[in-house]
Amino acid sequence: MFQPRQTWSIAGFIIAKTLLNEPQKSEILTFGESPEILSRAESNGKELDY
Numbered sequence: 001m002f003q004p005r006q007t008w009s010i011a012g013f014i015i016a017k018t019l020l021n022e023p024q025k026s027e028i029l030t031f032g033e034s035p036e037i038l039s040r041a042e043s044n045g046k047e048l049d050y
Helices: 005-021 023-029 035-047
Strands: none
Touching: 005 023
């Protein structure tokens, strides 16, 4: 019987092992903050009245 969870389990194991051995590769899992988005969020937050 086919069990697709096994594929994800081995993929997770390989990724975890790679990140433990080479932590600098964790940058591919995150996105940097966009200065444009941050400035818009700050300006929108100032306009709100709570």
